[in-house]
Amino acid sequence: MAKVKYYYDSEKLAFKRIIPKKRKKLGMALLFLLSAALFGFLCFFILANTSFFETPKSKLQARELETMKLNYKLLTNKVQLMDEALTAIEDRDNNLYRVYFNSSPINEEERRAGLGGVNRYKDLEGFNNSDLIINSSKKVDEIMKALAIQSNSLDDITKLAKQKEKLLAAIPAIQPVKNEDLRQMASGFGYRSDPFTKIRKFHKGMDFSAKTGTPIYATGDGIVRKADASLSGYGNHIEITHGYGYMTLYAHLSKYKVRAGQRVKRGDIIGYVGSTGRSEAPHLHYEVHKNGEVVNPLNFYYGSISAKEYVLLAKLANQENQSLD
Structure with missing residues (x-):
């Protein structure tokens, strides 16, 4: 009431x-x-907004959402590790591999440039976490592009390495006559007394005194350009082109073991010591040419003699004595 x-x-x-x-x-x-x-x-x-009235479906969805968040975090960490590993490879590529092979490094802007053009991520817009998803997608695309550039760079390095192997094999790096076969290193590179005129003139190679028939070895890989007596004063001689601007000449031979056009390897026997042409005694006159200019053969014997032998050879070669041709 x-x-x-x-x-x-x-x-x-x-x-x-x-x-x-x-x-x-x-x-x-x-x-x-x-x-x-x-x-x-x-x-x-x-x-x-509490768990008091959660249904089994909502609980399952919540667990799935938490699992997705965890997986996304793990994926982000993996992407970061991949990026760090790639950065380390790029650093070695620029500062080690390309330096060794005398190749220009790839600049950072080229390696990590963005992907231009149309909006590649338009389909990812409009969601709750669009910014996060788009940024992650951009990072993955950036890494994929950098990996493609690095892959091409390593292909280039492989080619350079193969060329380097060929270059190292082509350089005339051994003595053309073995030490045990030498009587003496008769004359070196530079001004020497001519054995016939007694006039001081420039000697373009090195003379190795050895008995007739002593084997002569190719000092680097190459192709025989000449095996004849076409050059005045050189007698029977061989010219080998090695590529990369190198050519070697072997003169006063008693006989040949190769012919023009034949490919030879370093250490192959190409002929035998003699005294043909303008020669005072059996010996090998040996020259090294680089880009059309004669150079001192003494600078190239690192492949066959010890440091002690090199010092002795250099001492003998630098004596301004009389040449044998």
Whole structure:
């Protein structure tokens, strides 16, 4: 039963009953219902964001979401490790491999340039984590491009290495006559006394004194260009082109063991010591040419003699004596 309320009427000196208006009652009822609705919505919102009313499906989705976040974090770490490993390879490529093979390094802008053109990541926009996904995709694409550039660079290095092997094999790096077969190193490179005119003139090679028939060896890989007596004063001689600007000449031979056009390897016997042409005694006159200019053969004997033997040979070669041709 509702309470009855009164008020005191001072004019009539009596208490009178308060009769509430219907409109006010309706307003109060609506206010109560609105408050109850707001309170209920608030309680629902709070409960909905707790695990109290989670369904099995929502729990499964939550676990899947956490697993995806963990996998994404692991993937990001792997991408970072890949990038660090690639950076190390790029550094070795520029500062070791390319330096060794005298090749220009690849600049950083070329290696890590972005992928231009149309928006490649438009399909990834509009999601909750779009920025994160797009940045990761860009990083992966950048690494893929850098890997392609590095792969091409390593192909170039492989080619340079093969060329380096050919170069090292082509350089005339041994004595043309073995030490045990030598009587003496008769004359070196430079100004010497001519054995016939006694006039001081430039001697273009080195003379190795040995008995007739002593084997003569190719000092580097190459192709026999000549095996004849076409050069005046050289008698029977052989010219070998080695590539990379190198050519060697072997003169005063008693006989040949190769012919023009034949390919030879370092250490192959190409002929035998003699005294043909303008020669005072059996010996081998040996020359090394680089880019059309004669150079001192003494600088190329690192492949067949010891340091002690080299010092002795250099001492003998530098004596300004008489040549044998």
